[in-house]
Amino acid sequence: MLLPETPALLALRQAVRAWTVAFEPRRRVVVALSGGADSLALTAAAVAETDSVDALIVDHRLQPGSDAVARSAADQALALGCRTATVLTVDVAEGGSLEAAAREARYSALRDARTDLPVLLGHTLDDQAETVLLGLSRGSGGRSIQGMAAFDAPWGRPLLGIRRSVTRAACVDLGITPWEDPHNNNPEFTRVRLRHEALPLLEEILGGGVAEALARTATQLREDGEALDEYAEALLLRAVVDGEVEVDTLAEAPTAIRRRALRAWLLQGGAKALTDKQLRAVDALVIDWRGQGGVAIGGGTPEARLVAARRRGRLILGFEDRRRV
Ligand SMILES: Nc1ncnc2c1ncn2[C@@H]1O[C@H](COP(=O)(O)OP(=O)(O)OP(=O)(O)O)[C@@H](O)[C@H]1O
Known part of the structure; x- marks a missing residue:
């Protein structure tokens, strides 16, 4: 599929291109596709900017009709030009937090199915900002607010500099309808309240640019943290007998x-x-x-x-x- 040259799609392609040059010179990737706007837009950009994209869609079987959602995401992936699109069905452990259990089952299925390729995730700048705020509430220093890494093998996150509004716009440009996860509007989840209540309020009070500032802070802290970790490792080598x-x-x-x-x-x-x-x-x-x-x-x-x-x-x-x- 030839992508229209809209600002949203060009921004996404640029982000995936930069990620690929930095981390995947073989230009072959797996995309973790939920069917939501972020990972659909990522899939489209990855097809345009790499030589081979395999889509993996996890069906957690937690909601009625989840198999149809997964199937339709797989069809969209093939229509966008993915080489393969595979639905992985998982069993989510009961007891404890359902969200955490679903995440664990999802990452484990993706890891098993990825062969030796990196798995691209659709986390955006907005997700990064929310992660930093969640980390702040844990309050255990720089490590908890340095957010997610662009590459933490095998997980790649090319869209950490891209706003969620851009992935939505890209889907409109592509004429595809993303799936809306009902959990994304459930105020029982802290992350959802940060997204819909806390961040907009902070943006209003502080005059905008908050999400970008939080994401930028995360990147800087991660860079500093990596350097300090290296010094610490060298120190430990000298100190341990x-x-x-x-x-x-x-x-x-x-x-x-x-x-x-x-x-x-x-x-x-x-x-x-x-x-x-x-x-x-x-x-x-x-x-x-x-x-x-x-x-x-x-x-x-x-x-x-x-x-x-x-x-x-x-x-x-x-x-x-x-x-x-
Ligand atoms: N069902 C799924 N199948 C495949 N990939 C998925 C699925 N759900 C999420 N992903 C991948 O993970 C990315 C992040 O999704 P989401 O923000 O819903 O996850 P999360 O629960 O917040 O997990 P995380 O701990 O990774 O932030 C998506 O953009 C997509 O790439």
Whole structure:
């Protein structure tokens, strides 16, 4: 299908072209297609800008008629010029958050079906802005507000600089009708309220440009974060001896790098759901040593706690029997 040269479609093609040059020189991609405007517009641009596009559509089977929605998205993908369009049917685990379970089932099915190609997702600048705001509410530093990466293999996000209004306009230009997910208007979801209530209010009060500013901030923080992570990794390499960390080597480093090194060491040692409070307590073993006891970290077993402690100038991470008093 030859695409009309409208401003929306040209902007989308430019975004996909830049992404492909940066991350996929083979010019072969998979597109994760929900049937919504973002991923449909992405599919059209990917067909125009790469040599081969396979569409994967996940049917979560959570709503009546979901098979027809998936089938119709597959037909649209083929009409747009995809090489293949495959519907993946998944079973969503019950119990807990349905949204999270659906996401997990979706990403796992996409990962299994992608062969060795990157999977492009239709996240836009608006999604990025919402992600930053959601991250702010978690409040655990730069990492939680650096948003989504343009490429976090195998997941590619070429549209992070594109407004949602542009993907809508592109669908109009293409004469295709996107599917509207009923969840996108359900105010029970925090993200939906951010989209329809919080962001428009912020735009009004602050005079516009808020979504762009949030997305720009995310990009900058991600770049800074990646650099700091690299320094932290190098520091850790110098500081670790037989799995233990030499305190003196860490203590010299600036806080941002030292904390990142400690975080990486704890995660490598099996820490789970590490909190800022735990990390600060472990950091205190390095820079505020008063002979205090070890710090219990999530990631132990029912019988044993995972504990970071300081012994003879080194940090050690080990299991401690929970029955011990
Ligand atoms: N049913 C689906 N089948 C295939 N791809 C999908 C499906 N649903 C979503 N996607 C892909 O994921 C992108 C993001 O979708 P959406 O914003 O609905 O996801 P989300 O639940 O917010 O998940 P995320 O955690 O990835 O942000 C879509 O643009 C599309 O590329």
